[in-house]
Amino acid sequence: MNRTLKALHVIEKKDDESSNLKEVNKATNTWESGFWKITEERAKELVGGVLYIHKGQKKPSHKGGVINSYRMVGDRALFTFVADSKFEGIETHKNWGNEKRFSYWGEEVAQPLKDLPMIFVFVGWMEKYRGNKGDRLINGGRIAEQRQHGVEVCNFKSHKGKVYGNFGSSKGISSEGFEKLGGSKSQESVTGTVVWIAKNEETKKTVVVGWYKNAEIYRMPQKLDNPSKAHVNNSLNKYHFATEQNQATLINSKNRILEVPKGKGGKGQNFIWYADSTIGAQFKSKVIDYISEFESNDDTFENKKGFGKGKCDPEKNKVVEQAAIDFVSDYYVSKGFEITSVEADNVGYDLLAVSKAEKLYIEVKGLSGKSRRVGISPNEYDFFSQCKPSYVLAIVSEALSNNPRLTLCQYSKKNGDWYVVGDKNAVLKETPKTAAIIEIK
Numbered sequence: 001m002n003r004t005l006k007a008l009h010v011i012e013k014k015d016d017e018s019s020n021l022k023e024v025n026k027a028t029n030t031w032e033s034g035f036w037k038i039t040e041e042r043a044k045e046l047v048g049g050v051l052y053i054h055k056g057q058k059k060p061s062h063k064g065g066v067i068n069s070y071r072m073v074g075d076r077a078l079f080t081f082v083a084d085s086k087f088e089g090i091e092t093h094k095n096w097g098n099e100k101r102f103s104y105w106g107e108e109v110a111q112p113l114k115d116l117p118m119i120f121v122f123v124g125w126m127e128k129y130r131g132n133k134g135d136r137l138i139n140g141g142r143i144a145e146q147r148q149h150g151v152e153v154c155n156f157k158s159h160k161g162k163v164y165g166n167f168g169s170s171k172g173i174s175s176e177g178f179e180k181l182g183g184s185k186s187q188e189s190v191t192g193t194v195v196w197i198a199k200n201e202e203t204k205k206t207v208v209v210g211w212y213k214n215a216e217i218y219r220m221p222q223k224l225d226n227p228s229k230a231h232v233n234n235s236l237n238k239y240h241f242a243t244e245q246n247q248a249t250l251i252n253s254k255n256r257i258l259e260v261p262k263g264k265g266g267k268g269q270n271f272i273w274y275a276d277s278t279i280g281a282q283f284k285s286k287v288i289d290y291i292s293e294f295e296s297n298d299d300t301f302e303n304k305k306g307f308g309k310g311k312c313d314p315e316k317n318k319v320v321e322q323a324a325i326d327f328v329s330d331y332y333v334s335k336g337f338e339i340t341s342v343e344a345d346n347v348g349y350d351l352l353a354v355s356k357a358e359k360l361y362i363e364v365k366g367l368s369g370k371s372r373r374v375g376i377s378p379n380e381y382d383f384f385s386q387c388k389p390s391y392v393l394a395i396v397s398e399a400l401s402n403n404p405r406l407t408l409c410q411y412s413k414k415n416g417d418w419y420v421v422g423d424k425n426a427v428l429k430e431t432p433k434t435a436a437i438i439e440i441k
Contacts, residue, residue: 007050008067008079009092009101010036011057021053021063024080031065034078042102043070043077051081052090057101058246060112060292061090089114091214113288117181117192119217120260120273121167121241122206123152125198127253129210130157131230139199154236155196156210156250159228163248164239165194165212167271172220172240180274181217189218194241195287197260197267206267208258210250211291215243249294252317255375258290324366324396325350327404332362349391362392366399372407389413 010033012021022032033051047070052061064087069080089112092101125138132153151166175185183190194212199205221238224231231237260267265279275284329339329351337353337360351362365374372395393409408421 009052012053029083035076038077120195122271124150129155138201157230158245165241178219189216192217206260207256209256212243213247215241320366320399323399324364328364328394360392365395367397
């Protein structure tokens, strides 16, 4: 059966000298994009279709528009299109080539988050949510905590390419709640975003711990066929939510700092919050921005945890963390300090460095990429704020490379501000969020 081309998704090159996206008429908002290796037959078929520009295969489109013409340069096509904001924020996850993806009439394209229903689901606090082996359930209810057997313990356990989520209700979502998500009486499920929230054991605040994008949200619990061993061990044979594993993101526990509003208009006592108040709508918008920032910056948060190709995994995180600790320890030993590791003590810093002249409290952040933007947990930020003169934030970028980059941040009593050791031009930007995001520019 012949299929008609509907759209072309392409990845914009980052090198300004070889940019494949160029504005040609500001008055009409007309742009050109090329040079794409496409047959002239296909290029001709795409006229009248849509061109979506992405920064990566897993990134939503940041520009797009209806293609009105093309021209061939050798075996490559250059398209002219009129940009329209309605084609921004569109995601497509499957069947990419190296730099482009074709889509056809009849195919579904993921909608922007702002156009999909969003539901906030309260669960107990865990580190990994992949079974209760070595992972303690906290604030999940008295009986669940005693037995370490809550329904949420496998919410991020990958099973046959998907993850299946549960919360503390055996009856599913109420009819009224399902209608708030846009579901009708005849529908079994709706597609939307599930935002998982839990009570932070340190701060006692309810915070965002992760999310499912493009998830199926079911009215009633569904049977889980052929469950994994972890699901069987926890007597989990049903689920309320499901999505592809590469659409599920779990935030490292140290970086779960986005606080959920409570009180009038905020989350109440129920497991589910639909955020259908003015405060809720504002928070939804904040969460959408948060997700976008999180996913567009691989190193925005230290040791970001997700699923699927291209995202950090827990084992790699451990290697990065240890490499950073070792690098910083060696550095201070070479300066005449004695080093004591207090990582396991949860005291707000990782290393105690003592010399004849001074005592330093060092928090180490390891990153696999070049970024110097890290998250500090509430406990770390509290120590960071109280012990400024002797506190050192040590950021190790490219921690697994042959030439890691060490950035040391300390507080100057004289200037009353933070500075980057040995770099007068660097600027330390602190963005408090109950804890803080630290960025070096």
